[in-house]
Amino acid sequence: MSDNSKSLFPDFLLIGAGKSGTTSLHNYLDQHPEIYMSKIKEPYFFALEGEEIVSREDDPLNLYDFPWAVTDLEEYQKLFEPADPSQKKGESSTMYLYGDKAPSNIKKYIPDVKIIAIFRKPSERLYSRYLHLAREDNLMGTTFDKVLDKESIWWLRNDLVREGFYYKHLSRYYELFDKSQIKVFLYDDLRSDPERVIKELYSFVDVDPDFNPDTSIRFNQSGFVKNKILDKLYGTDSLLFKSIKSVVPGMYSKLKENLIIQKQLNKLxxxxxxxxxxxxxxxKTLTHDIYYEDTKKFQELIGRDLSHWFK
Incomplete structure (x- = not known):
């Protein structure tokens, strides 16, 4: 691999877990002037390299619903071409946490990469995922009580119950990479002491830790939509923003990057x-029956007391 080719890979990856603060960390990284984040959030390259994207018509259970994924190496590297040579490059893909091929592919292409992960109490993360699917009107006829049915969609899709087995997923990275390359945060810390988390985050990727990002925006909120008409007007999947994106993509990008606009939209x-x-x-069943043994091993893996997760 040529030096120029190497320069078009990220210096760090944010690998998940989903609904645990990954969107917030992504945005704090993106705000730093010494960092360039891929404009496609969650390109999933290392998990899906070489695979064909399945159409929604052929995937009624949304098992492979990733139309934005970048599965070609050359196209993936193009994501980082706009970066200034002095900037640290990064991307966020939650599928890297649990994707079968992700750890070995990352090791193959960028063995010196820095890996960031943030985790939330598994039952809380799963319920937040449920509310996220509700917001997107993507519950596929299921309800949250079905999470206990191991024959249900909740166990079939990797991003639902299975994503919460943190030890199983993250231990693969500790086997392949030096411990110094992995930085683990907890959602609890992000909520209680965001300033400390952000400083540690910036220090880990080797940029100025004293930069202060705007932390006032609540990113990626979830829940049941109260008023569907208002949601169609300014929701995350609104017809207005879809139209702007298709007709004036440059304006859409500027709207997404404007923090003042994003703050007001997220409030609404x-x-x-x-x-x-x-x-x-x-x-209680999720915490003490389904996730208990994995969580006990997970706290040993990361060297953190997680006893509060069992309450």
Whole structure:
């Protein structure tokens, strides 16, 4: 591989877990002037290299619904061409946490890469995923109580129940990469002390840790849509933004990157979401029956006391 080709790979990867603060970390990284983040969030290259993208018509259960994925090496490297030579390059793909091919492909192409992961109590993460699917009107007729049915879609799709087996997924990275290349955060820390997390994040990727990003935006909120008409107007999948993206893609990109606009949009979207609490019996079953053994090993792997996750 030529030096020029090497320069078109990311210096760091944010690998997940989904619904654990990954979107927030991605945006804090993206705001830093010394960092260039791929404009396609979640290109999934290392998990899906060489695979054909399945159409939605051929995938009724949304098992392979990744129309934005970049599966060709040359196209993937083009994602980083706009970066300034002095900038650190990165991308975020939650599928790298659980994708079968991801760790070995990453090791093959960028063995010195830095790997960032953030984790949330598995039952909370799963319920947040449920609310996210509800927001997208993508529940496929299922309800949250079905998470306990191992024959259901909740166990068939890798990004639902199975994503929460953190030890199983992350231990593969510790086997392939030096421990110094892996930085693990907890969602709890991001909520209680975001300034410390952000400084550690910037220090880990070797950029100025004293840069202060805008942390006032609540990214990627989830819940049941209250008013579908308002959602079609300014929701995440609104017809207005779809039209702008198709007709004036440059304007759409500027809207996405404008923090003031994003802040106002997220406020409006949040007010239009209803977030019922998780059923406590289901939560207990998930925590103590389904995720318990994996979580015990996970806390040893990362050297953190996670006893509060068992309460």
């Amino acid at each position: 979207r949040g007010k239009n979401l209803e977030k019922p609490g998780i059923d406590q019996e289901i939560e």
